[in-house]
Amino acid sequence: MTQTAAETAIGHPNAVAMAFFFVFISITLAITFWAAKRTRTTEHFYAAGRTISAGQNGFALAGDYMSAASFLGIAGLVSTTGFDGLIYSTGWLVGWPVVLFLIAEPLRNLGRYTFADVVAMRMRQTPVRIAAALGTLATVTLYLIAQMVGAGGLIRLMFGFSYEHAIILVGIVMIGYVLFGGMIATTWVQIVKAVLLMSGALLLALLVLLRFHMSPAALFAAAAERYGDGVLAPGKLVSNPLDAVSLGIALMFGTAGLPHILMRFYTVPDARAARTSVFIATGLIGLFYLLTFILGFGAMVLIGPETITAVDKGGNMAAPLLAELLGGTPFLGFIAAVAFATILAVVAGLTLSGAAALSHDLWVSVVRKGRADAREQLRVARLATLALGIVAVGLGITFKGQNVAFMVSLAFAIAASANFPALVLAIFWRRYTTAGAVTSMATGTLGTLALIYLSPTIQVDILGEGSAWFPLKNPALVTLPLSFIAGILVSFLAPEPEASAGFTRLERQTHLGTVAE
Amino acid sequence: MPTVDSRLADLDRARWRMALTLTGATVLLYFGFIALVAFGRPILAVQLMPGLSLGILLGALVIVASWMLTWIYVRWANTVYDPQVQALMEPGR
Numbered sequence: 047m048t049q050t051a052a053e054t055a056i057g058h059p060n061a062v063a064m065a066f067f068f069v070f071i072s073i074t075l076a077i078t079f080w081a082a083k084r085t086r087t088t089e090h091f092y093a094a095g096r097t098i099s100a101g102q103n104g105f106a107l108a109g110d111y112m113s114a115a116s117f118l119g120i121a122g123l124v125s126t127t128g129f130d131g132l133i134y135s136t137g138w139l140v141g142w143p144v145v146l147f148l149i150a151e152p153l154r155n156l157g158r159y160t161f162a163d164v165v166a167m168r169m170r171q172t173p174v175r176i177a178a179a180l181g182t183l184a185t186v187t188l189y190l191i192a193q194m195v196g197a198g199g200l201i202r203l204m205f206g207f208s209y210e211h212a213i214i215l216v217g218i219v220m221i222g223y224v225l226f227g228g229m230i231a232t233t234w235v236q237i238v239k240a241v242l243l244m245s246g247a248l249l250l251a252l253l254v255l256l257r258f259h260m261s262p263a264a265l266f267a268a269a270a271e272r273y274g275d276g277v278l279a280p281g282k283l284v285s286n287p288l289d290a291v292s293l294g295i296a297l298m299f300g301t302a303g304l305p306h307i308l309m310r311f312y313t314v315p316d317a318r319a320a321r322t323s324v325f326i327a328t329g330l331i332g333l334f335y336l337l338t339f340i341l342g343f344g345a346m347v348l349i350g351p352e353t354i355t356a357v358d359k360g361g362n363m364a365a366p367l368l369a370e371l372l373g374g375t376p377f378l379g380f381i382a383a384v385a386f387a388t389i390l391a392v393v394a395g396l397t398l399s400g401a402a403a404l405s406h407d408l409w410v411s412v413v414r415k416g417r418a419d420a421r422e423q424l425r426v427a428r429l430a431t432l433a434l435g436i437v438a439v440g441l442g443i444t445f446k447g448q449n450v451a452f453m454v455s456l457a458f459a460i461a462a463s464a465n466f467p468a469l470v471l472a473i474f475w476r477r478y479t480t481a482g483a484v485t486s487m488a489t490g491t492l493g494t495l496a497l498i499y500l501s502p503t504i505q506v507d508i509l510g511e512g513s514a515w516f517p518l519k520n521p522a523l524v525t526l527p528l529s530f531i532a533g534i535l536v537s538f539l540a541p542e543p544e545a546s547a548g549f550t551r552l553e554r555q556t557h558l559g560t561v562a563e
Numbered sequence: 564m565p566t567v568d569s570r571l572a573d574l575d576r577a578r579w580r581m582a583l584t585l586t587g588a589t590v591l592l593y594f595g596f597i598a599l600v601a602f603g604r605p606i607l608a609v610q611l612m613p614g615l616s617l618g619i620l621l622g623a624l625v626i627v628a629s630w631m632l633t634w635i636y637v638r639w640a641n642t643v644y645d646p647q648v649q650a651l652m653e654p655g656r
Contacts, residue, residue, distance in 0.1 A: 129607075129618050133600060136625045140593040143632050147582040147589075151640075267614025278616035279608035280600045287601030294597050298590070318645060325637045332626045339623065474579065557571055557648055 055375050056363055057203055062379030064205070070238075070387050071219065077234045081227030088423045091228035092159040092402050093312040098233055100319040104326025107310050109236030110395040111301075111327070112243060112334060114196055114388045115454060120335070121368075122361030124342020126351045128269065128277025131342055135335040137294055141301025142331060146324040149302050151317040152473040155559030156552060160399070161308045161465060162407045165472040165487075168548025169480040171416075175407045177487040181464035182305040182403035184491050186396050187441070188457040189304075193396065194442030195450045197389040203358060204366065204382040209446055216389060217439035223394045224401070224431045229313055232394045239384075239391035244330060246384040247337045250365065253372040254344030262340060268347045277346070292523035293455060299526060300458030303465030306399035317559050341365055348372075360451075397434050404430035452503045455520050456494070463525035464490030471533050476549040478533065479542035486533025493528055497521035567651050574647055581639055585632050592632075596625050 085091050098106065116138055124131030157163030162178030194213055201212035223231045258264040269277050301307065311320045345354060345364035348371055357363045366385070370378035405426040410418045418426070464487045471478045471486065497516050498504060505514035518524070565573075599607055599621065607618030 129616070129622075132619065132622045133597075136593065136596065136622050139626050140589060140629050143589045143629050143636075144586055146633050147586045147636055263612055263614040265614070266616070266619060270610075270614060275608065275610070275616075278610065278614070279618050280604045287598075290597050290601055291594065294594060298593060318641070321637055321640055325633045328630050328633045332630045336623060336626055339619065553571075553575065556575075557652055 054357060054367060054370060055378060056357055056366055056370070058206055060205070060375060060379050060382065062376045063382040064379075066379050066383035067205070067386060070242075070383055074219075074223065074231075074235050074238065074387075074390075077238075078223050078227035078231040081230035081234065084230055085226070085228040086424075087420055088159070088406070088427060090230060091424055091427050092309070092398070092406065094229040094233050096313060096315050098313040100314060100322035101326060102233065102237060103310060103314050103319065103323035104330065105240040106233045106236040106313075107307065107323060107327035108330040108334070109238075109240035109243070109391045110306055110310060111304075111392075112240070112331060112388065113193060113392045113454075114200060114385050115192070115451075116335075116338075117243060117247070117388060118200070118362040118365055118385060119360075119451075120338045121341040121345060122354065122358075122364040124338060125345035125349070125354055125364040126361045127281060128273070128343070128346065129279055130281045132339060133280075133290070135338050137297040139328070139332050139335050140294075141298045142324060142328040144298060145302045145307070146321065146328070148470055148473070149308065150311050150320045150324050151559075152556055153308060153469070154311045154314065154317045154320040155556045156473070157312060159309065159312055159406045160402050161303075161305060161469055162403070162411075165468045165483055166411070167472070168545050168552055169472075169483055169542075172412050173480055173484045175411045177484045178465070178468065179403040179407040179412075181460065181468075181487050181491050182407070183400060184495070185303070185305055185457045185461045185465065186400035186403070187437075188453045188460070189306075190393060190396050190400070190438045191441045191445055192450045192453040192457070193389060193393050194438055195445050195448065197386075197393070198442055198446065200362065200385060200389070203363060204385065210443055213439055213442040216393060217435055217442070220390055220393045220397060220438075221432060221435035223390070224398050224435070225428055228427075229309075229398060232391075232398050233310075233313060235387075235394055236391045239387040240330065242384045242387055244334060246369075246381055247334055247341065250369055250372065250377075250381070251337045251340040251344070254340055254348070254368065257348070265340065265343050265347065269343045272347060273351075277343075286518075288517075288523065289519050292518045292520045295526055296455055296458040296462045296520050296522035298462075299466045300460075300462035300522070303461035303469065304458075305403065305461075305465065306395040308465075308469075309399045309402060310395075341368060344368055393438065397431060397438065400434045401427055401430040404434065449508060452498075452507075452519075456498050459498070459520055459522045459525065460491055460494045462490075462522050463494050463529045464488075467526065467529040467533055471530070471537075473552075475534075475537075476546050477537055477541065479537040479540060479545050481540055481542070482533045482535075482537030485536040486529045489532040490525055490529035493525040494521050497525060571648070571651055574644065574651070578640075578644055581636065581644075585636050589629060589632055592625055592628055596621055 166174040198209040198213045345368045354364045369381040409426045500516040502514040505511040609617045
């Protein structure tokens with residue numbers, strides 16, 4: 047039943063994959079053309095004119111969040127380690143309830159385009175905007191590098207393009223979506239991707255289960271029979287419990303601080319729609335991660351870890367190999383096109399949120415002090431998109447062959463320690479001050495970068511030192527509390543009466559937002 | 564007779580309590596699972612039926628329970644919080 051690495055069509059140009067790929071590109075470019083005619087103001091460009099429905103935003107949130115890393119990476123991890131991979135499946139989901147309970151509605155009621163709108167609302171604009179933009183750009187850049195490098199390798203494996211060509215192709219298509227179609231095009235690319243990804247994963251899981259009398263337990267039992275009962279229980283991946291907790295904190299609270307996710311809440315008409323959209327997104331993402339249980343163990347039993355790692359060391363080809371085995375080359379082609387769509391949707395969302403930080407937070411609010419007219423705002427937003435897109439391609443090529451997997455968890459760590467504490471304190475704490483917000487965001491960003499540099503991830507894995515000064519692979523366990531403490535302490539030491547007075551206005555606006563606009 | 568402002572403040576506190584309680588529940592749920600992964604390996608290895616280990620079942624339940632928690636919040640906000648805030652705000656508009 048198993049196949050060998052030599053028999054797979056992966057790595058060779060695949061006519062079906064190409065066909066699906068061109069259909070996807072044609073459809074999304076048609077959407078972009080349609081969206082471009084509707085993108086006349088910054089409100090359209092950043093927030094799709096606030097016309098996206100709760101259901102649409104639920105799918106778009108899921109499409110924005112589920113990266114190729116989670117589809118291919120987790121399936122691969124489960125197929126090679128068993129239960130250990132499932133720890134990630136749960137970790138990637140549990141941030142969503144936190145987004146709903148603490149962030150989504152206040153954000154929609156209080157801000158316009160970026161999360162900095164909410165933090166800066168009752169503070170002095172310039173310092174807060176700069177600090178928030180730096181936190182956003184740090185998160186977005188790290189995430190983009192990881193996505194671009196992953197994309198280059200993936201597309202090379204699946205379509206047979208060279209790494210550089212793959213990166214440039216992703217860059218051009220993505221810039222096309224965002225530059226011309228703004229948030230409207232980005233939203234629909236994410237919706238199409240979410241539908242494709244969900245149907246691909248569902249179909250694949252169904253084909254796996256058909257071989258096991260539709261019983262997941264029978265599948266897991268077959269895995270245990272072949273590779274031992276150990277694959278159904280925690281293994282050696284979690285050797286240090288503190289590391290697991292620290293990564294958990296980064297995933298849980300980092301989700302609530304990801305700029306490209308937060309930005310999506312401005313696309314719906316009101317807080318109630320924002321709320322419903324998180325419920326829908328959580329359901330979709332949860333279902334998807336449940337499917338990774340089936341896909342991962344399915345690949346383990348039907349393909350075998352040896353074959354999977356022979357095709358790709360990281361195990362990323364587990365799901366595509368499974369598709370090829372169960373549905374032949376056409377299904378492999380479909381899954382390859384889905385993986386490509388997945389990457390495009392995520393990088394488009396990231397680029398748009400980075401462009402918003404550059405143009406809305408830094409240019410319009412800091413440099414022009416809010417005096418830029420509508421035409422200038424839109425022009426700067428598009429220039430920022432172009433610049434960021436080119437930078438993303440450059441970074442993708444620069445980091446070719448580097449181990450960048452840690453950059454995603456680093457991006458989550460910064461989001462959790464810089465963006466999340468500042469947002470929560472700004473929304474819920476009357477005595478929060480400008481100095482407190484800036485200190486908190488700076489502590490979170492710089493602290494995370496410093497501790498990552500001193501961690502085993504950089505010192506041992508990349509620089510080849512014998513040991514690392516800081517023991518944890520992910521610093522969120524230290525940096526998130528540190529950022530909260532810094533923000534609170536500084537706010538207490540130097541009160542800012544104007545900022546506290548502004549809190550009443552903020553409460554009032556939250557209530558007004560609850561009543562339809 | 565409590566003023567509109569004080570009743571809004573009460574509602575805010577209720578929303579705060581709800582949000583914090585549910586966040587706490589999510590944190591307990593997930594980090595409880597992580598603690599079991601770290602320290603309870605033998606427990607998670609128990610197979611309830613051939614193939615279905617407690618670890619896999621609990622992992623799936625963490626996902627399902629997280630979604631249930633979001634459902635509880637959405638229901639509360641739609642049926643309790645929104646109507647009450649609207650009732651308080653409408654006369655003033």
